[in-house]
Amino acid sequence: MAKTLIWVEHDNVSVKDATLAVVTAAAELGEVTALVAGSGADAAAAGAAQIAGVSKVLLADDPAYANALAENVAPLIVSLLADYDAFLAPATSNGKNIAPRVAALLDVAQVSDILSVEGPKTFTRPTYAGNAIATVASTDAKLVITVRGTAFAKAEPTGGSAPIEAVSGSGDSGLSSFVGAEVAKSERPELTSAKIIVSGGRALKDGDTFKATIFPLADKLGAAVGASRAAVDAGYVPNDYQVGQTGKIVAPEIYVAVGISGAIQHLAGMKDSKTIIAINKDEDAPIFQVADIGLVGDLFTLVPELVSKL
Numbered sequence: 001m002a003k004t005l006i007w008v009e010h011d012n013v014s015v016k017d018a019t020l021a022v023v024t025a026a027a028e029l030g031e032v033t034a035l036v037a038g039s040g041a042d043a044a045a046a047g048a049a050q051i052a053g054v055s056k057v058l059l060a061d062d063p064a065y066a067n068a069l070a071e072n073v074a075p076l077i078v079s080l081l082a083d084y085d086a087f088l089a090p091a092t093s094n095g096k097n098i099a100p101r102v103a104a105l106l107d108v109a110q111v112s113d114i115l116s117v118e119g120p121k122t123f124t125r126p127t128y129a130g131n132a133i134a135t136v137a138s139t140d141a142k143l144v145i146t147v148r149g150t151a152f153a154k155a156e157p158t159g160g161s162a163p164i165e166a167v168s169g170s171g172d173s174g175l176s177s178f179v180g181a182e183v184a185k186s187e188r189p190e191l192t193s194a195k196i197i198v199s200g201g202r203a204l205k206d207g208d209t210f211k212a213t214i215f216p217l218a219d220k221l222g223a224a225v226g227a228s229r230a231a232v233d234a235g236y237v238p239n240d241y242q243v244g245q246t247g248k249i250v251a252p253e254i255y256v257a258v259g260i261s262g263a264i265q266h267l268a269g270m271k272d273s274k275t276i277i278a279i280n281k282d283e284d285a286p287i288f289q290v291a292d293i294g295l296v297g298d299l300f301t302l303v304p305e306l307v308s309k310l
């Protein structure tokens with residue numbers, strides 16, 4: 001049975017949801033050891049130990065690992081990997097920062113953004129913005145993999161009781177330093193784990209109109225707010241709202257696309273949503289090809305009407 005090491009995404013207190021899908025993917029390959037690299041991260045390690053399917057937690061506690069700086073975390077992972085056959089990380093911004101460094105230090109080819117495990121070294125992954133699915137087989141002795149969170153069921157966050165073992169690494173590599181983080185605070189659910197998402201596109205005109213139109217609908221539905229790249233590029237909302245090929249990949253129960261045309265790069269980020277509702281005044285807009293429910297009309301009439309009826 002293969003031995004896998006996963007990188008746990010966390011904020012030193014709790015484990016991020018993206019980790020749960022990685023546990024499921026890793027368990028399909030073999031035994032799962034979870035690495036919590038952080039600073040004062042006992043609570044995160046305790047959380048990781050409870051995830052069903054995790055057989056051991058390694059806790060590397062050092063100020064150098066406080067903010068998941070890839071330059072510090074990657075050498076730590078490489079030093080631990082002697083005992084493992086595969087390393088897996090979520091295909092999140094941090095995971096995509098760390099895993100390629102691990103692959104480079106090991107001189108192996110990374111398998112990115114896997115959708116399924118087909119065999120001990122064979123995986124599927126999207127290509128051409130998700131328009132084709134490639135089956136790839138690695139010939140490397142050690143696997144380095146990133147996992148698309150929406151493609152795997154989430155492991156149960158509780159129920160496990162894995163032992164926690166302290167490990168240490170070389171700490172600060174001196175290659176980068178943490179300056180600060182500006183984290184947007186929102187009462188709304190996080191985009192990548194929300195059950196319902198309401199997204200707005202270029203048609204929303206400007207930031208104020210976007211907020212006045214989209215936010216009331218999102219609030220009524222208890223939804224997270226997303227946006228197309230055109231809306232983000234025009235400055236209606238910040239970059240971290242972007243859904244799509246170069247934004248976030250989401251697969252909520254319900255995705256409401258308002259004034260979004262449905263360019264392939266946008267679809268690449270949301271087409272796995274269970275139910276897609278599109279509001280667009282152009283009945284030929286490509287979004288209607290993937291929509292389960294389509295409303296053709298002016299969003300500035302339809303959205304307030306929806307809000308008033310909900």
Ligand SMILES: Cc1cc2nc3c(=O)[nH]c(=O)nc-3n(C[C@H](O)[C@H](O)[C@H](O)COP(=O)(O)OP(=O)(O)OC[C@H]3O[C@@H](n4cnc5c(N)ncnc54)[C@H](O)[C@@H]3O)c2cc1C
Pocket residue numbers: 200201202203227228229230231242243244245246247248258259260261262263264265266269279280281282285297298299300
């Ligand atoms: C390499 C690359 C990566 C990209 N990555 C992404 C990505 O990650 N995410 C992303 O979203 N895009 C991405 N794009 C951009 C993408 O190609 C499109 O340009 C973008 O998605 C268009 O955004 P939109 O649908 O909001 O705007 P538009 O295409 O301009 O569509 C606006 C829609 O609103 C409708 N509309 C206008 N007024 C109203 C009204 N009053 N009522 C109802 N409907 C109305 C119109 O009919 C139209 O369909 C990428 C492009 C490239 C080249």
